[in-house]
Structures are given as C-alpha cells and as structure tokens.
Amino acid sequence: MGKKICLLEDDEGIREIIEMILTDEQYEVYGFSNIKDFMAFKDKGKQDLYLLDVRLPDGNGLLVCDDLKNDEATKKIPIMMMSAHAGLNEMKRNCKAEDFIAKPFDIFDLLKKVDYHLTNPH
Amino acid sequence: MENTFGKNIIPDNDVERVEALKRYKIINTPPEHCFDHIAGLATQIFNVPVSLISLVDAEQVYFKANVGMGKATTSPRGVSICSLAVLDPEVTVFENAPHEPCLLTNPNVAGSFGLKFYAGAPLTTADGFRIGTLCIIDKIPRKFDANSRAILKSMAKIVMDEIELRLSSISEVELQHQLMEETTASNEELLASNEELIRSQIEVGKLNAELSETNSEIRAANEELLSVNHALKVTQNSLLLVNAKLAESENLKNMAIEQADLGIWYIDADTRAFIPSPRLKQFFGYHEDETMPYEAAVSQIREDYSAKVVEKINEAFLNNESYDLEYPIIEFRSKRQRWVKSTGKLNPAEKGRKSYFSGTVLDITEQKENEQRKNDFISMVSHELKTPLTSMGGYIQVLQMRADKNKDGMSGNILSRAYIQTKKMSTMIDGFLNMKRADTGKIPIDLKLFDMADLIKEAEVESLATISSHNIIFAPVETTPVVADKDKVGQVITNLINNAVKYSPLGSTINVACIRVNETAQVSVKDEGMGVLPTDQDKLFDRFFRVDSKQMANISGFGIGLYLCDEIIRGHGGKIWVESELGVGSTFYFSLPL
The missing domain is CATH 3.30.450.40 (GAF domain)
Structure with missing residues (x-):
C-alpha cells in the first residue's frame, strides 16, 4: 500500500482533482471538507503527509497546522498549506508548515512537492 | 542896576x-x-x-x-x-x-x-x-x-x-517862513516817503511776482491734489471692489472648507505656535475652545503610522517640499479611529510676510471604509474565482496527461492551450489581489539574497517557453547579488516583457538586459513598439491609467500592471521609469539598490 495523505479542502472540485491525481500516483488519500471531521479522524497520526487548505468553512487551516505541530502524535508529519491567498510569503513567516503551494497550482508542481516531502522525511 | x-x-x-x-x-x-x-x-x-x-x-x-x-x-x-x-x-x-x-x-x-x-x-x-x-x-x-x-x-x-x-x-513872514520850512520838510518827508514808497512798490512788485509765482505753484499743487484726489477716489473704488471680491472669495473659501469638511492649520513663523482650525480640533476629538498642541496631535496618530508620518512631515519641512499623507488617528476622548488625508507645505516669505507652514486635514474615514469594503470584495471575489480555477486547471492537466498517454496529439495541444488560458486568468486575479494590497500600502516584500543573473535566466526560460510571437534577446548578465524579493522582482520583469509583447508588432525584437550602474542593478526591457507620448509617460505608472488612443482600443488590460511594478520597485527603495519615442519604441527601466 502506498503512502497515506490526509487532505483537508472544503471545495469539492479541488478535493476531487487532488484525490484523483494522488490516487493515480498510488497514494492513499483521505479527504475531508471541514475541520470538525478532520479532527475526528482516528488515524490522523498514521499519515505520511497533510495537505491543508487555509480558508475553511469552520475555521482557519493555519490554526489546524499549529494544533498538529503542537501534538506529539502528529508534529513530525510534514504539512503542505494550500491557499488562494496572495499573501503566502507573510503566511510562511508565521506558520510552521513545511511547504506552501498557491492556488491555482500546476498539478505537476503539486506532485513534485508531495513526492519530495514523502521521500525526504523530516 | x-x-x-x-x-x-x-x-x-x-x-x-x-x-x-x-x-x-x-x-x-x-x-x-x-x-x-x-x-x-x-x-x-x-x-x-x-x-x-x-x-x-x-x-x-x-x-x-x-x-x-x-x-x-x-x-x-x-x-x-x-x-x-x-x-x-x-x-x-x-x-x-x-x-x-x-x-x-x-x-x-x-x-x-x-x-x-x-x-x-x-x-x-x-x-x-x-x-x-x-x-x-x-x-x-x-x-x-x-x-x-x-x-x-x-x-x-x-x-x-x-x-x-x-x-x-x-x-506873517515868520509864518510864511515856517510854512515854507514846513513845506520843505513835508516835501522832504514826502520825497523820502516817495522813495520809500517806490522802494516799497518795488518790494511789492517783487512780492507780487513771488506771490503770483506762489499762486501758480499753489494752483498747480491744487490741480495735482485734485488729480491725486481723483486717483484716490478711483483707487478707493477699486479697493472697495477688491474688498467685496475678497469677502466673496473668503466666503467661497470658507464654504469650500466647510463643504469639503477640511480642517486647516498653520504654524506661526514668529512664535512657532501651532494654530489648528475648529474643524481640525474636532477631528482630533477636541472641543473648539480647547487648545490642541502640535505634540498632542502627533501623539494621536495610530502607533503603527506615527513614526513614518512624523518623519515624512519633518523631511518635507526640512527640504521645503510639500507632503500628502493618509493615516489613521485616534480621537482624544472617544478613542475612536478616524482616517485622515493630511497635506502640508512651507509657504515661502513674500513682501511683508514671513514664511510659514500650513496644511489641510481631510476626514477620509468613510472613503477608507468604502475602500476597505471594496478591497474585501475584490479579495473575496478573487478567492472565489481561484477556487474553481484551481480544479479546472487540475482537470485540464489530468486530461492532458491522458491525451499524452494515448498519443492523442490534437487533444493534448488543445488542452495545453486551455491550460494556458487558466494560467492567464490566474495571473489576472493575482493582479487584482496585489492591487488591493498595494492600496493598503503593504505589498509584502520578502528580502533575500539572490543573483540577478539567475532571475534573468529564469525569466528567459519562461519567456522562451511561452512566447513565440516575438524575438526576445537576453543579453548576458554578470553575477549581480541583490537583497530583494525574488518572486516580486521576477513578477516585474515578466510584466515588463509581457507589456513589450502586447504593445509591439508581431515578429519584432525585444531586448532584455541587466547591468550595474552606480551601485544599482539596472534592468531594461526594450521594444520596437508604438511608443508613449511624453505627456503620458509619467502617468503610465498610475493606477488604472491606460493610454487613450485608437491603437490601444484593441489591446485589453486594466491599467494595473505598471502600477504594481512601481509599487514593488519603490517598496525596494528602487526606481522605475520609461524612455520612449512615439512610433520607434520604448525602453522600460528599473533599478534596485545593491
């Protein structure tokens, strides 16, 4: 079985396409559309990578990132933040996530970054 | 006897x-x-x-x-x-x-x-x-x-x-004698009197002449006085007119000040006293009859703006320039925030008047709030547009991969064009978002050390991949390390190249170069395009400015590209400008401090 990737993205279209290409690349993808469901996911700590959107209907992805990084069980799992927000640089300064990707993204860029973080564990 | x-x-x-x-x-x-x-x-x-x-x-x-x-x-x-x-x-x-x-x-x-x-x-x-x-x-x-x-x-x-x-x-004889003597004496006296009279007459003549001279002088003086009087009357009338006009203009000015809701102030050249108008005091939360010292006013500028505003004001006064700033102030009692647009300048001395500082303060809170709402709207719309664009781009790319696998060249080609369009749309949305950020005065500049030669190389690779309509020549670049925001500077170079493509004929040449000039890295993008009128050259960098001409009618754009370039370069302490000749071509330059 391939590596496990947990995806938190409220937009169905984006969630679908990401799931589609990652599955196509033999990754095991768990998709969530809101923070509540994501936080309730029992196998959170057994993931290899988190892909988190920033703007979510029930909260801010950056805070989710903080929670994950402050949790012993999850803090070593790399996180990639995704945002349509233009202020990515600013975001980078205040967030402990390993990587950031701006929407709209090139799927090849996304795949490259995902592959990088899965093959170079931190 | x-x-x-x-x-x-x-x-x-x-x-x-x-x-x-x-x-x-x-x-x-x-x-x-x-x-x-x-x-x-x-x-x-x-x-x-x-x-x-x-x-x-x-x-x-x-x-x-x-x-x-x-x-x-x-x-x-x-x-x-x-x-x-x-x-x-x-x-x-x-x-x-x-x-x-x-x-x-x-x-x-x-x-x-x-x-x-x-x-x-x-x-x-x-x-x-x-x-x-x-x-x-x-x-x-x-x-x-x-x-x-x-x-x-x-x-x-x-x-x-x-x-x-x-x-x-x-x-009788004695009487006769006496009479004769008396007559003689009288005669002599008369003669003497006569002489005296003649002398007097001469004197009188002289006096008369003098008098007539004096008289004519007086007459002349009188005439002069009359004409002066007349002139004075005319002047008085003009003064009255001017006065009336002044009163009218004062009235209009006051009306304008009231209508514009302007607070005004000046600094007395002699006493250095800061004299604010009643409206200005209101802006800062003071009552009309309260004194509002300059230091107090300065201390009410919102903390994050205070130092910068004070510095700019001092700089303007020192260099005899004017300033035009927008900043938030906190009202004295209510602690309510108010946005103001403040201008000031040194009024040089004129006849009978010393130099003094004066300025206006305009309440732009509502305008700022509207702007904020507009920016929030743009931000929201941009974000909302980007979301479907992301999945759309993804789908197109997935399809593209499938087409490649199935050796369907035709579909692959069409899909790659579709993908380029989504990229364009994405760039456009980024532009709106950046403009919003530039408006609020905070395009984030992420300073890092990098080599300009590398950045130019990346730009070359990108443009060769995406632009086939023009002959783009990149001059070799020496190693030029700069401390700047690589992404933003790259955005500026891309923007300038895209503009050159947009505004010059198909197949023409575009030259890109980067050289060191006086402790700066100077990048130039030269085209063989339509050129820009001298009167339009300065305005090119204004927000939403677009040259008004027939040729431009068919070229789309929002007039935000160069505005953003200007904001980014100025954010680095650099300079951006254009040299252009109508019908010959334009060269856009920007320089960054080394």
Missing part, C-alpha cells in the same frame, strides 16, 4: 511889561526906515536937535531910532531918562533938566552933553504895557505946551502902530 535918578524906576508889573516888549521881537534889531522917519519928523515939528524911539528892557534901553545923538544904540536903564518916561501914562516933560532934583546926577544932564530939555511920550501896547518912548531932547531949556504934548503923544501912538504893524508883518 545903577540908578541915577534917586527913586524907584521899576514899576510893579515890570516882568509882564518886559515880556510884552519881547513879544514884538524888536529889541537889538537894526534901524528901520519908517522909525527913523518918524524920529526925524519929530525933530522938525518940535525944532529940536535930538529925537529917539527908545525901548526900555529889563537892564538896557535900546534905541530903535536915533536922530541927533551920535551912534549910540543903547543906554543903561538907570541912566536913560526914558526909564522915567515909561512910568507915566502921560507925556513926561522936563523943561529945564538941571533944575530937576531927580536928574541932578544924571550923566546926560550933568555931563558934557548938557541936556536941558526932555519930553517923552510912552509907547503903550493895546493891553496897556508901556514898552518904550518917543522922546525929543534939546540942549537948551524950552517950554512944552499942552498942544505939543498932544502931538507927541499922537506920534508915539503912530510909532506904536508901526511896531504892531511890524510885528504882524514879522509874524
């Missing part, structure tokens, strides 16, 4: 008598024909050798006429027998003198002359004084009867008349 007569010869009224004699002005005067004639007549009438007309003065007896007595003209009063004769109003007669007791020692009688007879009639004045005698003398004794006495007395009266006549003629 000698007295030969042995008795008193001085009458009681002698003083008055002598005075009366003197009145006739006859004493001690030369002989006169008429008196000599009367005396002569007496000697003939009475047949005597001597006749005298004597005048008895205080001391002497004067003989006015003397016939037969030698050259004698006077005789002492005490000797002359006439002194006795004036004592008696009647004729005094001595018929045989040597027998007269009073004449015994008289020299005339006892002496060699041998006088024997004497008869004397007094000369009596109209007022009764006996001033002298007409007398006859003989050396023999004689009888003198009453008739003779009467004749002598009458003759004495004739003498007296003559004396009176003489006096009156003398008086």
Whole structure:
C-alpha cells in the first residue's frame, strides 16, 4: 500500500482533482471538507503527509497546522498549506508548515512537492 | 542896576511889561526906515536937535531910532531918562533938566552933553504895557505946551502902530517862513516817503511776482491734489471692489472648507505656535475652545503610522517640499479611529510676510471604509474565482496527461492551450489581489539574497517557453547579488516583457538586459513598439491609467500592471521609469539598490 495523505479542502472540485491525481500516483488519500471531521479522524497520526487548505468553512487551516505541530502524535508529519491567498510569503513567516503551494497550482508542481516531502522525511 | 535918578524906576508889573516888549521881537534889531522917519519928523515939528524911539528892557534901553545923538544904540536903564518916561501914562516933560532934583546926577544932564530939555511920550501896547518912548531932547531949556504934548503923544501912538504893524508883518513872514520850512520838510518827508514808497512798490512788485509765482505753484499743487484726489477716489473704488471680491472669495473659501469638511492649520513663523482650525480640533476629538498642541496631535496618530508620518512631515519641512499623507488617528476622548488625508507645505516669505507652514486635514474615514469594503470584495471575489480555477486547471492537466498517454496529439495541444488560458486568468486575479494590497500600502516584500543573473535566466526560460510571437534577446548578465524579493522582482520583469509583447508588432525584437550602474542593478526591457507620448509617460505608472488612443482600443488590460511594478520597485527603495519615442519604441527601466 502506498503512502497515506490526509487532505483537508472544503471545495469539492479541488478535493476531487487532488484525490484523483494522488490516487493515480498510488497514494492513499483521505479527504475531508471541514475541520470538525478532520479532527475526528482516528488515524490522523498514521499519515505520511497533510495537505491543508487555509480558508475553511469552520475555521482557519493555519490554526489546524499549529494544533498538529503542537501534538506529539502528529508534529513530525510534514504539512503542505494550500491557499488562494496572495499573501503566502507573510503566511510562511508565521506558520510552521513545511511547504506552501498557491492556488491555482500546476498539478505537476503539486506532485513534485508531495513526492519530495514523502521521500525526504523530516 | 545903577540908578541915577534917586527913586524907584521899576514899576510893579515890570516882568509882564518886559515880556510884552519881547513879544514884538524888536529889541537889538537894526534901524528901520519908517522909525527913523518918524524920529526925524519929530525933530522938525518940535525944532529940536535930538529925537529917539527908545525901548526900555529889563537892564538896557535900546534905541530903535536915533536922530541927533551920535551912534549910540543903547543906554543903561538907570541912566536913560526914558526909564522915567515909561512910568507915566502921560507925556513926561522936563523943561529945564538941571533944575530937576531927580536928574541932578544924571550923566546926560550933568555931563558934557548938557541936556536941558526932555519930553517923552510912552509907547503903550493895546493891553496897556508901556514898552518904550518917543522922546525929543534939546540942549537948551524950552517950554512944552499942552498942544505939543498932544502931538507927541499922537506920534508915539503912530510909532506904536508901526511896531504892531511890524510885528504882524514879522509874524506873517515868520509864518510864511515856517510854512515854507514846513513845506520843505513835508516835501522832504514826502520825497523820502516817495522813495520809500517806490522802494516799497518795488518790494511789492517783487512780492507780487513771488506771490503770483506762489499762486501758480499753489494752483498747480491744487490741480495735482485734485488729480491725486481723483486717483484716490478711483483707487478707493477699486479697493472697495477688491474688498467685496475678497469677502466673496473668503466666503467661497470658507464654504469650500466647510463643504469639503477640511480642517486647516498653520504654524506661526514668529512664535512657532501651532494654530489648528475648529474643524481640525474636532477631528482630533477636541472641543473648539480647547487648545490642541502640535505634540498632542502627533501623539494621536495610530502607533503603527506615527513614526513614518512624523518623519515624512519633518523631511518635507526640512527640504521645503510639500507632503500628502493618509493615516489613521485616534480621537482624544472617544478613542475612536478616524482616517485622515493630511497635506502640508512651507509657504515661502513674500513682501511683508514671513514664511510659514500650513496644511489641510481631510476626514477620509468613510472613503477608507468604502475602500476597505471594496478591497474585501475584490479579495473575496478573487478567492472565489481561484477556487474553481484551481480544479479546472487540475482537470485540464489530468486530461492532458491522458491525451499524452494515448498519443492523442490534437487533444493534448488543445488542452495545453486551455491550460494556458487558466494560467492567464490566474495571473489576472493575482493582479487584482496585489492591487488591493498595494492600496493598503503593504505589498509584502520578502528580502533575500539572490543573483540577478539567475532571475534573468529564469525569466528567459519562461519567456522562451511561452512566447513565440516575438524575438526576445537576453543579453548576458554578470553575477549581480541583490537583497530583494525574488518572486516580486521576477513578477516585474515578466510584466515588463509581457507589456513589450502586447504593445509591439508581431515578429519584432525585444531586448532584455541587466547591468550595474552606480551601485544599482539596472534592468531594461526594450521594444520596437508604438511608443508613449511624453505627456503620458509619467502617468503610465498610475493606477488604472491606460493610454487613450485608437491603437490601444484593441489591446485589453486594466491599467494595473505598471502600477504594481512601481509599487514593488519603490517598496525596494528602487526606481522605475520609461524612455520612449512615439512610433520607434520604448525602453522600460528599473533599478534596485545593491
């Protein structure tokens, strides 16, 4: 079985396409559309990578990132933040996530970054 | 006084008598024909050798006429027998003198002359004084009867008349003389007066001339005064007009200030006192009658803006420039936030006025809030647009992969074009988002050390991959390390190249270069396009500015690209500008400090 990737993205279209290409690349993808469901996911700590959107209907992805990084069980799992927000640089300064990707993204860029973080564990 | 007569010869009224004699002005005067004639007549009438007309003065007896007595003209009063004769109003007669007791020692009688007879009639004045005698003398004794006495007395009266006549003629002559003298004197005086008059006249003439000169001067002065008066009236009218206009303009100004809701202030050049208008005080939360010191106003600028605003204001005053700033202030009591647009400048000294600082403060809170709402809207819309764009791009790319796997070249080609369009749309949305950020004054600049040569290389790779319509030539770039935001600077280069492509003909050449100039890295993008009018060149970097021309009508754009480039480069402390010639081409430059 391939590596496990947990995806938190409220937009169905984006969630679908990401799931589609990652599955196509033999990754095991768990998709969530809101923070509540994501936080309730029992196998959170057994993931290899988190892909988190920033703007979510029930909260801010950056805070989710903080929670994950402050949790012993999850803090070593790399996180990639995704945002349509233009202020990515600013975001980078205040967030402990390993990587950031701006929407709209090139799927090849996304795949490259995902592959990088899965093959170079931190 | 000698007295030969042995008795008193001085009458009681002698003083008055002598005075009366003197009145006739006859004493001690030369002989006169008429008196000599009367005396002569007496000697003939009475047949005597001597006749005298004597005048008895205080001391002497004067003989006015003397016939037969030698050259004698006077005789002492005490000797002359006439002194006795004036004592008696009647004729005094001595018929045989040597027998007269009073004449015994008289020299005339006892002496060699041998006088024997004497008869004397007094000369009596109209007022009764006996001033002298007409007398006859003989050396023999004689009888003198009453008739003779009467004749002598009458003759004495004739003498007296003559004396009176003489006096009156003398008086006449004297009067004439006096008159003449007076006339002469008057004449002289008149002459003198005349001369004086002539002199005066000359003086008067001179004065007159002077006066007429003065007069004409006064007239001229008067005329001048009149014209000055007229001019003054005209000036006054103009001043009144100007005043009215000033009042009107002051009114309009105040209306404008009120309408514009402007707060104004100035700093007095002398006292350096900060004087804010009532409206300005309101902006800062003060009452109209409260004092608002400059320091207090400055301290109310919101903390994150304060230092920068103060620095810019000080800089403007120091360099004699004006400033135009927007910043939030916190109201004094309510602590409510208010956005203001503040301008200020140094007004240089003019005639009669020192230099002073002045400025305006405009409340732009509402405008700022609207802007914020607009920005929030843009942000929201952009974000919302990006979301479907992301999945759309993803789907297209997945399809593209499938097409490649299935060797479906046609589909792959179409899909790759579709993907380019989504990229374009994405860039456009980024532009809107960035513009919003530039508006709020915070395009984030993430400074990192990198080599400009690398950045230019990346731009070259990207443009070669995406642009086939133009011949883009990248000049070789030396290693040029800069501290800047690589992504943002790259965005500027891409923007300039895309613009060059957009505004120059198909197949034309675009030159890109990066060189070191005066401690800066200077990037240039040169095209062979339509060029920009000099009047439009400065405005190119304004937000939403688009050159208004027929050629531009077919080229789309929002007028935000160069505005953002300008914001980014200025955010680095750099400079962006254009050199262009209409119909020949443009070269866009930007420089970053090394």
